[in-house]
Amino acid sequence: MNFLSLRSRAHVGLLLGLYLAPLAHAAELVQAPSVPRFLEETDIAGLQSRFEGEGEYMVGGGVATFDCDADGLPEVYVTAGVNKAKFYRNRSARGGALKLQEERSGLELTNAVGAYPLDIDGDGQTDLVVLRVGEVQVFKGAGQCKFEKANDAWTIRTGNGWHTAFAATWEKGQSWPTLAIGTYTDRSKPEFPWGSCTPGLLLRPKEGGGYQPATPLAPGHCALSMLFSDWNRSGTAALRVSNDREYYKGGEEQLWQLPAGAVPALYTAAQGWKPLQIWGMGIASHDLNGDGYPEVFLTSMSDNKLQTLEAGAAQPRFTDIAFKRGVTAHRPYVGGDVHPSTAWHAQFADINNDGLADLFVVKGNVSTMPDFATLDPNNLLLQKADGNFVEAGSQAGLASFKRGRGGLVVDLNGDGLLDVLVVNRWDKAQLWRQTTAAPAGHWLQLRLQQPTGNRDAVGAWVEVKLGEGDATRVIRQELTVGGGHASGHVGWMHFGLGNAATAQLRVLWPHGDWSDWMPAKADAFYTLSPQGLVNWKAP
Amino acid sequence: MKFRLFSLCLAAACAWTSAPAPAQQAAPAARPASAFSAGVANEWFSLALLLTQQTPGFSPPVASRAFAYLGLTLYESVVPGMSQHQSLAGQLNELQSLPWAQPDEVLHWPTVANASMATMTRMMFPTASAENKARIDLLERSLPLKYSQDFDPNTVTPEITNRSETFGKLMAMALMTWARTDGGHEAWGPLRRSQQNYVPPSGEGQWVATPPAFASALLPRWGEVRPFVLKTSSTCAAPLPPPYSESPSSAFYKEANEVYQVSNKATQEQRQVSLYWADDPLKTPTPAGHWVFIANDLLKLNKSTLAQAAQTYAQLNIAMADAFIAGWKTKYTVNLLRPVTYVQLVIDSNWVPTLMHTPPFPEYPSGHSVQSSAAAGVLEQVFGANKPFTDNTHNDRGWGPRTFASFKVAADEAAISRMYAGIHFRSGIEGGKVQGRCVAQQVLALKLAR
Numbered sequence: 001m002n003f004l005s006l007r008s009r010a011h012v013g014l015l016l017g018l019y020l021a022p023l024a025h026a027a028e029l030v031q032a033p034s035v036p037r038f039l040e041e042t043d044i045a046g047l048q049s050r051f052e053g054e055g056e057y058m059v060g061g062g063v064a065t066f067d068c069d070a071d072g073l074p075e076v077y078v079t080a081g082v083n084k085a086k087f088y089r090n091r092s093a094r095g096g097a098l099k100l101q102e103e104r105s106g107l108e109l110t111n112a113v114g115a116y117p118l119d120i121d122g123d124g125q126t127d128l129v130v131l132r133v134g135e136v137q138v139f140k141g142a143g144q145c146k147f148e149k150a151n152d153a154w155t156i157r158t159g160n161g162w163h164t165a166f167a168a169t170w171e172k173g174q175s176w177p178t179l180a181i182g183t184y185t186d187r188s189k190p191e192f193p194w195g196s197c198t199p200g201l202l203l204r205p206k207e208g209g210g211y212q213p214a215t216p217l218a219p220g221h222c223a224l225s226m227l228f229s230d231w232n233r234s235g236t237a238a239l240r241v242s243n244d245r246e247y248y249k250g251g252e253e254q255l256w257q258l259p260a261g262a263v264p265a266l267y268t269a270a271q272g273w274k275p276l277q278i279w280g281m282g283i284a285s286h287d288l289n290g291d292g293y294p295e296v297f298l299t300s301m302s303d304n305k306l307q308t309l310e311a312g313a314a315q316p317r318f319t320d321i322a323f324k325r326g327v328t329a330h331r332p333y334v335g336g337d338v339h340p341s342t343a344w345h346a347q348f349a350d351i352n353n354d355g356l357a358d359l360f361v362v363k364g365n366v367s368t369m370p371d372f373a374t375l376d377p378n379n380l381l382l383q384k385a386d387g388n389f390v391e392a393g394s395q396a397g398l399a400s401f402k403r404g405r406g407g408l409v410v411d412l413n414g415d416g417l418l419d420v421l422v423v424n425r426w427d428k429a430q431l432w433r434q435t436t437a438a439p440a441g442h443w444l445q446l447r448l449q450q451p452t453g454n455r456d457a458v459g460a461w462v463e464v465k466l467g468e469g470d471a472t473r474v475i476r477q478e479l480t481v482g483g484g485h486a487s488g489h490v491g492w493m494h495f496g497l498g499n500a501a502t503a504q505l506r507v508l509w510p511h512g513d514w515s516d517w518m519p520a521k522a523d524a525f526y527t528l529s530p531q532g533l534v535n536w537k538a539p
Numbered sequence: 540m541k542f543r544l545f546s547l548c549l550a551a552a553c554a555w556t557s558a559p560a561p562a563q564q565a566a567p568a569a570r571p572a573s574a575f576s577a578g579v580a581n582e583w584f585s586l587a588l589l590l591t592q593q594t595p596g597f598s599p600p601v602a603s604r605a606f607a608y609l610g611l612t613l614y615e616s617v618v619p620g621m622s623q624h625q626s627l628a629g630q631l632n633e634l635q636s637l638p639w640a641q642p643d644e645v646l647h648w649p650t651v652a653n654a655s656m657a658t659m660t661r662m663m664f665p666t667a668s669a670e671n672k673a674r675i676d677l678l679e680r681s682l683p684l685k686y687s688q689d690f691d692p693n694t695v696t697p698e699i700t701n702r703s704e705t706f707g708k709l710m711a712m713a714l715m716t717w718a719r720t721d722g723g724h725e726a727w728g729p730l731r732r733s734q735q736n737y738v739p740p741s742g743e744g745q746w747v748a749t750p751p752a753f754a755s756a757l758l759p760r761w762g763e764v765r766p767f768v769l770k771t772s773s774t775c776a777a778p779l780p781p782p783y784s785e786s787p788s789s790a791f792y793k794e795a796n797e798v799y800q801v802s803n804k805a806t807q808e809q810r811q812v813s814l815y816w817a818d819d820p821l822k823t824p825t826p827a828g829h830w831v832f833i834a835n836d837l838l839k840l841n842k843s844t845l846a847q848a849a850q851t852y853a854q855l856n857i858a859m860a861d862a863f864i865a866g867w868k869t870k871y872t873v874n875l876l877r878p879v880t881y882v883q884l885v886i887d888s889n890w891v892p893t894l895m896h897t898p899p900f901p902e903y904p905s906g907h908s909v910q911s912s913a914a915a916g917v918l919e920q921v922f923g924a925n926k927p928f929t930d931n932t933h934n935d936r937g938w939g940p941r942t943f944a945s946f947k948v949a950a951d952e953a954a955i956s957r958m959y960a961g962i963h964f965r966s967g968i969e970g971g972k973v974q975g976r977c978v979a980q981q982v983l984a985l986k987l988a989r
Contacts (some may be wrong), residue, residue, distance in 0.1 A: 245633075245720065246720065252635065274636075275629075275635045275636075276635055276636050277633060277634075277635040277636070278636075279716065300716075301716045302709075302712040302713050302715070302716035303638050303709050303712060303713045303716075319639070320636065320638070320639050321639075321641070322638070323638050323639060323640065323641065323705075323706060323709060324639075324641040324644065328638065328705075328709050330708070330709050330712050330713070331708060331712060338658075338661065339662075340712035340715065340716060370665065371662060371665070371715065371719060371724075
């Protein structure tokens with residue numbers, strides 16, 4: 001009797017399991033974010049660039065995107081190490097296949113390892129800072145995608161070091177930005193670089209334009225990424241520097257405070273700064289938990305860090321929540337390589353337009369390091385409704401096994417779906433178009449405009465409010481220049497809206513006030529100036 | 540009939556989904572690491588002993604480093620499950636932070652330990668034979684079956700297993716990435732790369748290569764490897780040996796003559812003792828492995844918990860690794876010649892130690908002495924100063940079991956055995972003990988308890 005009863009129970013259990021499985025799966029699907037689809041279009045788009053070079057080109061490999069012909073589509077500038085960097089005019093059809101056309105722009109130069117666009121002189125033309133093994137080259141935008149060297153005109157002298165990181169901020173009252181440049185090891189000590197990290201540079205503008213002599217950011221600990229961000233929403237950005245412990249001795253991650261007119265000073269342990277030593281290679285920043293303060297993702301070798309404020313904004317005291325959120329990304333998730341990963345560029349962006357920021361991480365072995373994965377696929381970590389992330393790089397089609405370095409997630413064909421660019425060491429750069437089929441989530445893209453000085457409103461915070469009543473949710477982005485790995489973008493800010501066909505938005509202008517909330521319909525481009533919000537139409 | 544069955548099941552399913560979840564479906568409460576046996580830990584260290592013995596390149600200092608990272612990996616993997624203990628991040632040199640396990644997430648510590656030890660073992664023995672790499676895979680798969688009481692499927696859901704494996708691998712990889720920068724890592728270490736170019740200092744009383752192989756100096760820069768605990772490799776200094784002299788009335792001559800006499804007249808027991816503690820690489824798991832074997836046995840005998848094992852392996856192995864670093868720093872700083880060199884020069888030109896060849900590195904202090912004293916210092920703290928124990932390390936060679944009255948007695952025997960073997964002066968043995976005890980004290984001063 002007992003035996004039969006047990007068997008019966010077992011059968012019912014089995015059958016229940018079979019019939020419950022689809023229900024359980026359905027429940028999972030509610031949680032699972034939709035996976036975007038990408039199609040590699042490197043070759044058909046016409047992107048032909050290889051980042052080459054030996055020892056001094058093991059880091060870097062950046063790309064920059066910016067619109068220099070006012071058609072609303074970002075152009076592409078790809079660094080190539082010892083090869084010549086290339087400028088590509090974006091000739092993509094809106095919503096169609098990607099098309100890049102190589103053009104002479106004045107930006108062609110060798111030894112380039114990174115690039116960040118921004119309008120330095122406030123003339124309304126995007127300028128470009130090119131990080132190099134050797135002197136940093138700064139180019140002034142001359143219009144129609146032509147550029148001129150501006151180091152002499154703007155008195156920018158960086159020396160002949162190994163320049164590997166960049167960030168910019170407009171300090172209060174300044175019409176030109178303050179520039180921070182990170183450096184790596186001493187180039188005169190190639191045989192034993194350990195312990196030879198050189199100081200960074202801080203260039204502050206002088207009255208009337210141009211720059212004062214650089215202030216050293218010492219000690220330097222081999223910076224591979226820098227980002228000015230207003231971590232505590234004080235209205236003044238601080239400089240986060242992620243450093244590579246492979247080469248420093250006694251170094252750590254850094255956060256510099258820049259009191260107006262005073263020398264930069266590191267936050268100290270007494271002020272709450274917690275020492276952290278990682279193989280810092282990239283910084284991404286985004287308010288993930290909706291508290292108004294940015295979380296910070298730091299790429300490294302092996303495990304990556306996701307930092308959040310430990311006890312409010314009174315102190316720069318961060319705790320690591322990478323494991324909890326599922327973004328450690330410490331080993332390849334496909335390809336069978338069991339070694340730890342090496343992560344470089346990182347960027348938060350709502351890649352599937354569901355209203356939740358996702359995380360793209362570029363991966364790749366430094367060279368042929370045997371202790372680290374050779375087959376190291378890029379990560380696409382999609383955020384779920386519960387705030388945790390799930391890997392989707394392989395399903396999305398982004399799991400490249402090349403030696404990735406810099407990269408960008410950017411809408412190249414103006415269809416509201418974010419595309420992906422990656423620069424690979426000793427290999428061709430890659431370009432993927434997002435081809436996610438309808439119905440994809442809604443989106444809007446926004447470009448901030450100020451009449452003078454800080455034209456692109458770097459340092460602004462934009463909030464987008466979705467839903468009504470109790471279901472209201474606010475997503476926010478800080479407009480920054482810097483971070484990632486040697487790669488920067490200026491132009492449209494992209495917001496995924498999920499199911500919301502309309503949204504409200506407002507901006508906190510740099511060193512200014514909040515605008516009013518303004519209604520905006522989804523799936524459109526807008527410019528926002530102090531005069532108001534304007535629906536932008538492609539020419 | 541089928542439709543009926545489907546309806547029945549669907550109804551049951553609906554009832555199930557609307558009813559409160561049965562108790563066994565609820566997330567199991569987190570059990571601390573002390574609630575599990577040390578079985579997983581014991582098994583991984585047993586395999587590490589085998590791999591150390593069978594993998595070329597694992598000289599005694601290198602082996603001690605591998606054991607230390609394995610011990611630390613085990614400890615850091617399970618310490619979030621030890622509520623009265625804390626991570627060593629922030630206490631060990633250049634280790635500021637490690638991945639965190641959030642308190643609100645249930646982890647299954649044997650699974651964490653299994654995953655972390657498998658991952659770290661693979662990374663610590665990348666040149667292991669194909670057969671031994673297969674052993675690593677097999678052990679990782681088999682432990683959940685072998686220790687079914689620790690891996691109860693009724694309490695460990697697939698989600699917990701997955702999360703625990705992820706955390707274990709994450710911890711191992713984070714530690715391995717840090718380990719690469721210690722200077723002792725094969726692929727990275729600048730300290731290893733330049734050893735081929737090492738030219739020992741020359742002069743009276745200085746070390747020179749020894750017969751019969753006249754091999755070049757072993758790991759001359761190992762003293763520059765980053766210690767785990769010692770602030771520098773010179774933190775625990777050994778008292779200096781007597782000044783070099785060839786005068787028969789000198790202390791140095793007397794020490795050399797003592798080695799010559801004792802070695803020549805060694806009793807059968809002394810000869811056995813010297814062989815017993817030789818612990819040669821490729822024949823045995825090295826001197827550090829000898830003490831790991833002892834600890835492994837005692838943890839099993841005491842039916843220790845995973846938490847106790849984690850603490851023991853971490854402290855023991857870190858102490859031995861730092862002992863080798865400190866000892867090597869002293870060796871290549873003092874750079875003292877070996878007894879065979881002195882005796883042939885001053886006392887008996889035909890003399891060579893008959894039991895074993897002199898190892899290819901400077902004499903002072905005795906590495907066995909430093910490392911055994913450090914090991915004993917830790918094990919006394921863990922198991923008791925007067926704990927008698929049986930050493931089964933060399934049973935398979937027919938040399939055991941042997942019983943010792945205490946760890947100190949065993950360590951002292953290991954130390955003096957080097958004089959019986961004719962390869963160390965007494966001052967090297969006694970100075971090594973001082974250095975080893977100092978290292979043990981430094982390691983025991985780590986704040987493991989919250």
